[in-house]
Amino acid sequence: MQDFITQSIIDLFVPNQCIVCQRLNKVNLCGDCIAKIPNNTTLWLKDKPKTQPLFVPKFNTKIQPPLKDGYIDSILSCSKFSNHIIRKSIHYLKYKNLPQIAGPLGSIMLRSLSQNLRLKDNIILCPIPLHPNRLKFRGYNQALLLAEYFHKKLNLDIYNELYRILDTPHQMKINDRETRIQNMDNAFEARQKASTDTQSIILIDDVTTTLSTIQEAAKALSKVGFNSINALVLAH
Numbered sequence: 001m002q003d004f005i006t007q008s009i010i011d012l013f014v015p016n017q018c019i020v021c022q023r024l025n026k027v028n029l030c031g032d033c034i035a036k037i038p039n040n041t042t043l044w045l046k047d048k049p050k051t052q053p054l055f056v057p058k059f060n061t062k063i064q065p066p067l068k069d070g071y072i073d074s075i076l077s078c079s080k081f082s083n084h085i086i087r088k089s090i091h092y093l094k095y096k097n098l099p100q101i102a103g104p105l106g107s108i109m110l111r112s113l114s115q116n117l118r119l120k121d122n123i124i125l126c127p128i129p130l131h132p133n134r135l136k137f138r139g140y141n142q143a144l145l146l147a148e149y150f151h152k153k154l155n156l157d158i159y160n161e162l163y164r165i166l167d168t169p170h171q172m173k174i175n176d177r178e179t180r181i182q183n184m185d186n187a188f189e190a191r192q193k194a195s196t197d198t199q200s201i202i203l204i205d206d207v208t209t210t211l212s213t214i215q216e217a218a219k220a221l222s223k224v225g226f227n228s229i230n231a232l233v234l235a236h
């Protein structure tokens with residue numbers, strides 16, 4: 001009873017509410033608002049893959065032109081960044097200190113993931129890391145929170161040995177595509193070899209625009225022996 005009263009008092013002053021519709025809710029993005037996000041599952045596949053891609057198109061998946069260069073076999077994006085609910089949620093996740101919104105955002109990604117995943121065995125997850133300076137500033141890595149959501153839901157292990165070695169400026173603050181790509185050049189380093197029984201790795205990130213962050217991270221992972229390198233992002 002004491003706990004209930006204390007919690008009620010806390011709720012009175014710090015209510016949980018949906019950041020979009022403002023209704024009181026236990027999670028910060030309610031089911032009604034999630035249901036309003038159109039399913040814009042989009043898939044990029046490598047032009048001439050050496051291995052079978054981990055993600056496959058299903059009925060309403062939008063296919064992008066094939067990836068001609070790079071180390072990524074397939075990229076699955078679950079929604080459009082232009083959607084106001086997605087944009088606002090990512091803003092809260094990254095800049096408004098709301099790590100708990102990673103749960104409902106993970107559920108949106110899980111919808112596309114379960115629809116488009118070809119196989120479920122021997123997969124490892126790899127969150128796109130933050131540079132230590134930015135991690136210190138933000139207090140958490142939003143990509144790791146999303147990866148932890150899939151770890152809990154799908155029982156997939158997390159590869160924690162990818163490091164961001166360059167403290168690059170914010171990609172989203174750079175408008176020019178070429179500069180964005182150069183900005184990420186050799187930004188990552190993987191420090192542990194792929195284990196022999198890991199068939200596929202899935203990079204996890206919140207948003208991608210030019211794919212340059214994902215491509216650079218994939219390059220680092222390929223150097224330590226990962227063969228099938230894929231990426232799952234919330235929005236593009």
Ligand SMILES: [Zn+2]
Binds near residue numbers: 021022023034
């Ligand atoms: Zn809502």
